[in-house]
Amino acid sequence: MAPTIITKTEKLVGQRIRRKEDPRLITGTATYVDDIQMQGMHHACIVRSPYAAAKIAGIDTKAASALPGVVAVFTGADTKDVGPVPCGASLPGLRVPYHHILAVDRTYFAGHPVAVVVATDRYIARDGAELVEVDYDPLPAVADPEKALEAGAPAVHPEWADNIAFNFHQEGGDTAKAFAEAEVVVKQRITSQRLIPTAMETRGVVADYNTGDEALTVYSSTQIPHLLRTLLAQMLGLPEHHLRVVAPEVGGGFGSKLNVYAEEALMGFVAMRIGKPVKWIESRRENYLCTIHGRGHVDYYEMAARKDGTILGLRLKLIQDLGAYHQLLTPAIPTLSVLMMPGLYRFKNIQADIVGVFTNCVPTDAYRGAGRPEATHGIERMVDILAAELKMDPVEIRMKNFIQPEEFPFATATGLIYDSGNYDAPLKKALELADYPGLRRRQAEARKQGKLMGVGVSTYGEICAFGPSPATPAGGWECATVKIDPSGKVTVGTGASPHGQGEETTFAQIAADELGVGMDDVVVVHGDTAVVPYGIGTFGSRGTAVGGPALYYALQKLKEKIKKFGAMLLESEDVTFVEGRCVCNRSGKSVSLAEVAGASYRAMKLPPGEDPGMQATYFWEPPNFTFPFGAHIVVTEVDADTGKIAVSRYIAVDDCGKIINPLLVDGQVHGGVAQGLGQALFEQAVYDENGQLLTGELMDYAIPKATMMPWVESHHTETPSPVNPLGVKGVGEAGTIGCTPAVVNSVVDALSVLGVRHIDMPMTPEKIWTLLQGGQA
Amino acid sequence: MKIGGVYQLPVARDRAYSMLQDPAILARCIPGCGGLNRTAGNEYNMQMKLALASISGLFEGKVRITEQNPPESFRLAVEGKGKIGFMKGDGLLRLVDKDGGTEVSYVGDVQVGGTIAAVGQRLLDTTAKMMIKRFFDQLAECAGQ
Amino acid sequence: MIAQNFEYSSPASLEEALQMMAGGDAKILAGGMSLIPLMKLRLATPGHLVDLSRVPALDGVTEEKGNIRVGAMTTHFQVESSALLRARCPLLAAAASHIGDMQVRNMGTIGGSLAHADPAADYPAALFALEARVRLLRVGSDRTIALSDFLVDTFTTVAEAGEMIREVIVPVEEAGTGVSYQKLVQPASGFAIVGIAARIRKSGGKISMARVGVTGLGPMPYRAVGVEKMLEGTAGTADDIRKAASVVADGVDANTDIHASAAYRARMAAVYAGRAIQAAVSRAA
Incomplete structure (x- = not known):
């Protein structure tokens, strides 16, 4: 269906409208991290372990440091006070391995960062990386989560005797009774294989440290600029207000950029050490080796039912391949699978046991759906298996x-x-x-x-719409700011950080409808911690579902102010704000939004109890x-x-x-x-x-x-x-x-x-x- | 990756066995090998240049011969490390008399890591087979001299 | 993903290109669809690249005395869309249309592909079935050899240092010949898991000529002579075809990788051989 052409009086919400962000994207005029150029910018190349598990017997950086154009080479010994890479999820008894930003004496997965070479251009940085001599003593590794659980499997983290990061049990109803009463029980092992998110734009970071202000700006291809700022400040030991994070155009994330990565802190560290801006752009090969993977389940399901097809209960043993470390939400993802286990069905007896397993692989974490596709796949397969069993x-x-x-x-x-x-x-x-x-x-x-x-x-x-804050590790609310300029033009700032979903368009539709202005009268800004108030980010289908209501409430707040200024200008108490104008219901006289906004900034006169200016901010906490x-x-x-x-x-x-x-x-x-x-x-x-x-x-x-x-x-x-x-x-x-x-x-x-x-x-x-x-x- | 195969050498078993233990002959037959330097009894260091189509790389390698049971069997381990990755091969070679010559069969394991493993998946098996074939072809040629 | 330093030349004439190649350490850039990715990963580190894209008259398709000459720098898209090839040697155009994706077909060239000698490339299946020849140039040398002599092993050709492919020569197809190229594609790379090219001529209700080229199955592409012999002289019934196709993998050490086991590849070679031959038989007059 072709996009609709909107006539002036129609509401914009509900219409097929082409995206406001597309012209810059399809004409190549958008600014991604790699498009950022700065005076004196240096380039980083990361040396990575070819072994999944190895002791680092020594690192010789002399030859790399001697290469003309190389300004610094850092290893784990230099960066060991930075970090650790944070895990935001907590579970009872969770084993959390210390996650250095550069390997210190051992590597845990193929691609593990070991050193960084900083040079005046990208080519020299890459040449320099080749000259870093790392002496590895390979160790036995394990990549399969079920093998990792076997007795005698190599220990991924030698500080623990086995590879179990956590056991998690959840039960509702009376599953034992449901299975005892069942007329039929079907069982199946169902896997959901490891996937690689493959955003079209790989990750990338530019870090710029101003030694005069002692302030760091980090540009990163991220879904969560505000959370990144808070966590990065902790990792770098920098006061949070001295750190600004910008998510410029982000070419896809699918959850893989809902994270805080070693390289983000590493570039901050490098910029602070060399006092010059530094850029790192991930290659596709690094993207596959070092950016989180998704899924990685081996599930054992049992479903109890009556012969008439009534489902009575479900049991699940879930083996989650965690990889070598916990990234931001790694251990939480399978718990989302368990939440989803009832599906759309009435049965109330569920028992789930998760075993989170370390392997010598890159960590798994949120990938489009994050735990929920695995659960839906499992239960919808089981329902079909039950249907087949019962014909x-x-x-x-x-x-x-x-x-x-x-x-x-x-x-x-x-x-x-x-x-x-x-x-x-x-x-x-x-x-x-x-x-x-x-x-x-x-x-x-x-x-x-x-x-x-x-x-x-x-x-x-x-x-979806993660979520009520008590159920979300870092707060589940969202924030919006609406600002009307003296000329009547509208700027919406959202704390959600859209990266391809199209909120620059949908939020403009919402704002334009509420304020009675056109799509072109609204711009939506996001992704810069210096420009928009704190927000949580875009993931878990929450951008519009949580960010949208925040915007709606900010608009209501602002509309009250508009009406007060309109009433003042029209010298009437009986004023309605409609189609972008304040109208006096008695005289029929009206003033435009621009006239109202202009008056609010000139502030020659103010409505009783009102401040000058035309701006409103709302932080919205979803009830569910x-x-x-x-x-x-x-x-x-x-x-x-x-x-x-x-x-x-x-x-x-x-x-x-x-x-x-x-x-x-x-x-x-x-x-x-x-x-x-x-x-x-x-x-x-x-x-x-x-x-x-x-x-x-x-x-x-x-x-x-x-x-x-x-x-x-x-x-x-x-x-x-x-x-x-x-x-x-x-x-x-x-x-x-x-x-x-x-x-x-x-x-x-x-x-x-x-x-x-x-x-x-x-x-x-x-x-x-x-x-x-x-x-x- | 599991590997295995059978080759026929046109020499008697004793001679075939001793050729396969001879560092000078091994150096001629291991593709790209620049010579073996003994480091211990049956251990050698070598430099290997891998060249296959456009792909090329230098490897610092080791060759080790163990479990010698002349003239029937021995274990051969070859490994190399270079900028484009590493490889490790370990195989048991068995020699039997056949058709007036010697049949050499091998079973083993090849491990490849680093860039070559990640990008050459499609071709690893084919390439490993080709390298082993070149080794035995060269050995057969040496045997004929 | 950054290549090692290299020298880059872009000669404006064939003579100049051959002179540059004469030293023996230069590598030709002929589209770069395989070479550039390898260079970016530093798996290939040539010191000197000679880009042939500015050399005039190295691309193009021309007919001459019963043969069609396809210049080395002719892109896959040019081969696929050439009116001359589509009318006079449709098998080659069909094989080209299966290569990679549109971007690759717009950049990659027939000479570059053949010189790379990838064991799963599409062209060799068609070129074996066509009994193609390859013309090689070097300073002071100009030789034309059969494709079967040109390809010697996995990624290995007989081209000597300093030697480059000038053109590929295929016959003008006789009227009434039925051809087909059928491929099981590897979904990541677009290379063939197996690809089979078939050419069939009939005379008096019987198959008078059968040519079958195979790619992707073994260490190098080949002509399945056993299949051809079993077909020739038969009426080309479904049963004849099935029997003949079943020997397509005989004696071939089939490849194994994460995309397909040797057993599956060998079986698919037979299935696709059957399909390609069937299609060619039905098109033969």
């Missing part, structure tokens, strides 16, 4: 177990309060769009001809999470000769509450589905048994390309969230969460004629072919 239709079994609209608010066994939902609605709409009975007829005919066709149905529920939901239906055809899977139809019906801009929502769904298809069909971070990353480049790590995508039919139902005044819920992760189980369910359905019950991702042609030969994939 029930996958749609029927879901509808039988859904929480019904009148049951909200619904307290789950994992301690959440689902506020609203109408789970039948998107599923029914998807079934209708797909012509589900017609698909089943076609499938029956295809089977007669010996063809393998599958229909996969998956529903999902999400926890939001709970979006949806249904995806996927039709696949499997080539019996090769095992190749073709996705012939993809129908997504997502309920993300009130839609501010359908064009952007569809874009989020398309992107999410692309990453879901990537996981379902080909993506996989592969380490060999010695901890070498074999998918170290885009030549071996298969991300989905445009030409590989099916047409995604994106549709919606709209059940407004009662949690916030906009009724929005968040949609950034919906596609990734809904996708993988729908695709796997579809392929398992196609292969069910051969007795196949489950297939682990990625479903590569060879894996499918092996199953078709009667083997174990």
Whole structure:
């Protein structure tokens, strides 16, 4: 559908409007970290360990230091007082290894930073890095989380005898009773493989220290500039008010930039030591080796049910591959999986045991969905496995177990309060769009001809809009500032730090509607701690769902002030603010927003009790999470000769509450589905048994390309969230969460004629072919 | 990565075995080897230049021969470290009389790390096989002299 | 991702380029789709790069006495879209259309690809089926050899120091020949897990000529002569094709990597050989 052309009187919220940020992005005039140039800027290149585990017997930096153009070489001995790299998550009994910014005497994963070479240009820095001689004594490594749990496995951190970072138990209801009463129990091992987030822009940092002011400015490709500032100040021992963090244009994050990395502190350290600006730009190879990975689950599920399909309870043993360290949220991610375990279903007996396991790999952390795709994949697979066991239709079994609209608010066994939902609605709409009975007829005919066709149905529920502060490590609120210039133009500042989601457009829509001005009268600024007030950041589908309400309330606050100034100018108490004008309801006289704003700055006269100026700030604390939901239906055809899977139809019906801009929502769904298809069909971070990353480049790590995508039919139902005044819920992760189980369910359905019950991702042609030969994939 | 294979050498088993222990012959047969320097009984240092299509790199390496059981079997370990990564190979070689010559079979493990491991995945197996083939082809040539 | 220092030359004539190459330590830049990534990772560290992109008349497709000459610097996109090749040697154009992605096809060249001798490149399958020849130039030498003599091993050709590919020579396809290139693609790199090119001619209801080229399966691409022999003289029924295709991997030490095991590759070679031959047979008049 083409974007709509807006007539003046129409509301902007709800319209398909093209993004305000796109012209600069598509004409190459946006400023990313690597576009930043500064007088006297130096360049850093990081020396990294080729071994997953090794003792550092010695580092010789003489040759590197002697290279003309190299100004400094630092090793772990120089930086050991900086840091540690912080972990923001806390769990009872959590083992937290000390995470130096440069390895001190041992390396823990392939790519571990060991030294940094600083030079007058990038080329010399790279040449210098090659001259740093590191004497490594290789040690045994372990890369597989289940092997890491075996007796006698190499200890990733020698200070602990085993590789268990934590055990976490959560239980709700009476699971033992549920399983004792069950008429049927199905069990399955389900994995969610390690993925590499692969943002188009790799990470990058520019650090600039002003020795006169003793002030440091760090430009970083980050999703969380404010949190980064707070944590970086601690790492560097710098007063927080002497540190400014700027997130310039950020070319994608998907959670991989919801973090505080060693390199961010390292560049701050270097800039302070050399007194000159320094730039580090991550190569794609470093990005794959050293930026967090996602997923990394091995899950053992057991589901108890009655013969009529009523689900009674669920047990899960979850093995989380943590990698070698905890990054910002590493150990918290699997706990989100547990929160999500009830899915959309009524059963209240759940038992989950998480084992967090250290491996000699780069840490895992939040990647689009962060714990929730893993959980949704698990439960939606289990529901299909149960349906197959009971010979029930996958749609029927879901509808039988859904929480019904009148049951909200619904307290789950994992301690959440689902506020609203109408789970039948998107599923029914998807079934209708797909012509589900017609698909089943076609499938029956295809089977007669010996063809393998599958229909996969998956529903999902999400926890979004992180979140109420008590449930979030660093506060879960968001902030907005609205400022009207003397000329009547509007600047919105948001503490959420959008990086591709399009809030410069959606927030302008919200502000323009509330203030009765045009889209072009509003700019949205973000990502600079010196420009916008403190905020938490964009992740967990919270940018619009938490940042949007903060903006809404700031606008209401400002509208009160506008009305007071309007009343003063119109010399009337009975004034309405409508269509960008203050109107006297008696005389019909009006003044424009610009006239009101101008008067507020000139301040010749002030309304009683009012300050000059036209600006309002609001910090909004959400009372609850939001709970979006949806249904995806996927039709696949499997080539019996090769095992190749073709996705012939993809129908997504997502309920993300009130839609501010359908064009952007569809874009989020398309992107999410692309990453879901990537996981379902080909993506996989592969380490060999010695901890070498074999998918170290885009030549071996298969991300989905445009030409590989099916047409995604994106549709919606709209059940407004009662949690916030906009009724929005968040949609950034919906596609990734809904996708993988729908695709796997579809392929398992196609292969069910051969007795196949489950297939682990990625479903590569060879894996499918092996199953078709009667083997174990 | 597991490797394994069989080669036929046109010499008697005793001669084949002694060739395979001879540093001068090994130096000629290990692809890119610039010569072996004995450091201990059956341990040698070497410099190796790997050159394959556009890829090239210098490696500081070691060769070690252990578990000698003439003329039937021995273990050969080769390792190299360079700027583009490291590699380590360890294999058990068995010699049997066959068709008037000697059949050498090997099974072992190859470990590769660093840049070459991460970017050359697609070609590692092919390349390892080619290097081993070159080694034995060269050995067969030496045997013929 | 920063290359080591190197000297860069961009000669304006063939003579100049050959003179630069004569020293023997220069490396040709012919599109750079494989070389540049290797240089950025410092896996390749040539001291001197000779960029052929400014040398006139090194690209282009021309017909001459029953042959088509494809200049070494002809891009994959030029090969794919050449009206002459599409009409007179469609197999080569078809193979080119499967290479990498649009960006790679706009930059990469046929000469660069052949000189790199990647065991999974698309061109060699078609060029083996076409019994192509390669013309090599060096100061004082101009030789034309069969592709089967040019490629000697994984990433290895017979080109000597200072020698460069001038052009690739393929025959004008006889009317009535049916051709097809079928490929199982590795989704990350776009290289072939296996790729099969087939050319079929029929006469009197029987296959009179079969040529089958294979890439991706083993240490180097090859012509599957065994398959060809089994096809020739048959009526080209589904059964004939299946039987012939089943021997495509015989005697080949199939590659294994994280994308496909040797067993799967070998089996897919047979499946894709069957498909390519079937398509070629159906197109042969």
